[in-house]
């Protein structure tokens with residue numbers, strides 16, 4: 060079978076190089092977490108081919124990369140909507156309105172957690188504590204951009220803005 | 223101006239924008255490092271003063287920082303590391319985010335001083351994945367510190383050199399997050415097998431102040447054995463959730479007042495005083511307790527990371543425990559059997575009580591499962607999952623019994639109101 064491979068861009072590899080430089084020369088695998096983040100930023104999700112490429116680039120056995128990528132929830136191992144919205148529903152946030160925010164998001168988007176809107180724009184996820192509890196409700200967009208104090212109005216504004 | 227309280231020393235003078243090097247220097251920033259290098263203060267003298275300050279680790283265990291630093295084998299040749307744990311993710315804890323956002327150079331200066339005191343060669347601050355912007359900001363602060371000669375080779379023209387990096391995400395060694403068994407302790411076998419000292423973000427941030435003002439002055443801010451001020455993240459049913467920096471030993475009632483008190487019309491029911499891993503305490507006990515390590519321990523809980531989760535009388539304690547137990551089930555790395563199996567078991571049993579399917583024997587079962595996790599695992603996550611369960615049942619037993627007797631939640635909390643409920647409970651039922 061002739062599988063088409065789309066490799067990481069030179070720009071992504073340069074970013075990975077910057078991470079690698081932080082660690083002792085024989086410890087390149089320390090950069091695997093950020094390499095996967097960089098790869099995910101570029102591709103939207105992390106395929107086995109991407110993990111294999113990262114493994115080759117960092118001189119790691121592919122299985123060691125799979126282990127890391129499958130262990131943490133921030134990596135998308137399948138394609139997701141254009142915007143992955145992760146809402147923290149842990150106890151402190153739950154006491155401060157995160158559950159109402161969850162209901163609002165579900166109604167507004169017409170999907171439940173772990174689902175994607177039919178136009179492929181939004182995927183809704185529940186998250187564990189993100190270290191911003193006092194500013195609940197807390198929502199993370201595509202694992203990176205944190206939004207806090209998310210009232211219904213602010214949620215609506217956010218969704219309007221993410222077209 | 224951000225208001226962390228009148229006694230703030232870590233967070234005073236901050237307005238959310240003045241985090242850069244120049245502004246930090248205007249607040250006496252890097253004066254401690256300059257003093258150490260120009261006066262050639264001996265590492266052992268620094269550590270002795272730190273011991274005097276009674277600074278205790280702000281990451282959860284409250285271990286005396288000066289003592290921890292004295293364990294580093296300073297004469298050991300080759301690389302030695304200082305690691306900052308900015309991996310905040312214990313429900314209720316959100317102080318390190320503010321520290322890094324508003325005062326990153328205080329953490330950098332603290333880490334450089336740690337490197338000097340323990341003759342370490344390099345440091346890493348590992349910043350958890352969800353706060354990406356803070357990671358990028360910290361990298362920018364590091365660039366400033368390098369450009370000013372506070373980091374790198376021959377810092378401020380002295381013979382001391384130290385490199386410092388930010389690490390994004392977890393797993394500094396590039397492995398999946400599975401704690402290793404101790405001993406050996408990090409001081410002899412840590413990062414890459416080299417001597418390593420790990421401290422929390424807030425612990426490092428306190429160090430420059432101690433060097434500038436002396437260990438005695440820091441101690442005097444708090445209480446014997448509990449030096450200094452502490453950031454408390456007050457969350458839950460209060461009018462003004464947020465971080466407040468108070469002297470250790472401040473009465474809980476005062477801290478509650480700072481956070482605006484219990485939200486209107488409601489009565490305080492329970493408080494988890496030190497982050498979700500610590501035992502819950504009923505209102506009556508909390509209102510008589512002071513916020514320092516020893517007082518909270520005497521009251522039957524722990525100060526932990528300083529996350530104060532406040533619950534008023536509208537809270538269903540079974541439901542609260544259900545959500546906490548789910549967190550530990552989700553976070554268990556799966557390495558040790560008692561934790562891997564036990565956390566799921568605890569969650570399933572609490573879930574069945576909450577949803578009206580509990581049996582009275584379940585209360586003894588929960589206690590028993592918790593006992594069989596605590597103290598039998600590689601890392602403290604096992605204990606963290608067990609302690610809340612035991613304390614919730616101890617103090618709020620009648621509420622659990624009510625759920626069991628009446629086969630329903632008296633707070634009318636029906637699914638899928640609580641997070642995780644919908645999708646997750648569904649799959650549980652299918653599995654059952």
Ligand SMILES: Cc1cc2nc3c(=O)[nH]c(=O)nc-3n(C[C@H](O)[C@H](O)[C@H](O)COP(=O)(O)O)c2cc1C
Pocket residue numbers: 278279280281282283284285307308309310311312420421422423425601602603606
């Ligand atoms: C499950 C678990 C989670 C922890 N989370 C953190 C954390 O988010 N931040 C932190 O500083 N310490 C955390 N700790 C404690 C660290 O293992 C370590 O004791 C601490 O960083 C030492 O720093 P300190 O002495 O300055 O507190 C955690 C421990 C366990 C067992």
Ligand code: SF4
Pocket residue numbers: 400401553554555556557558559561562599600601602603604
């Ligand atoms: S106690 Fe739990 S989290 Fe800690 S090492 Fe064991 S299985 Fe992993």
Ligand code: FES
Pocket residue numbers: 147148149150151152187188189190191192195197312313314315
């Ligand atoms: S509990 Fe939601 S961010 Fe901490």
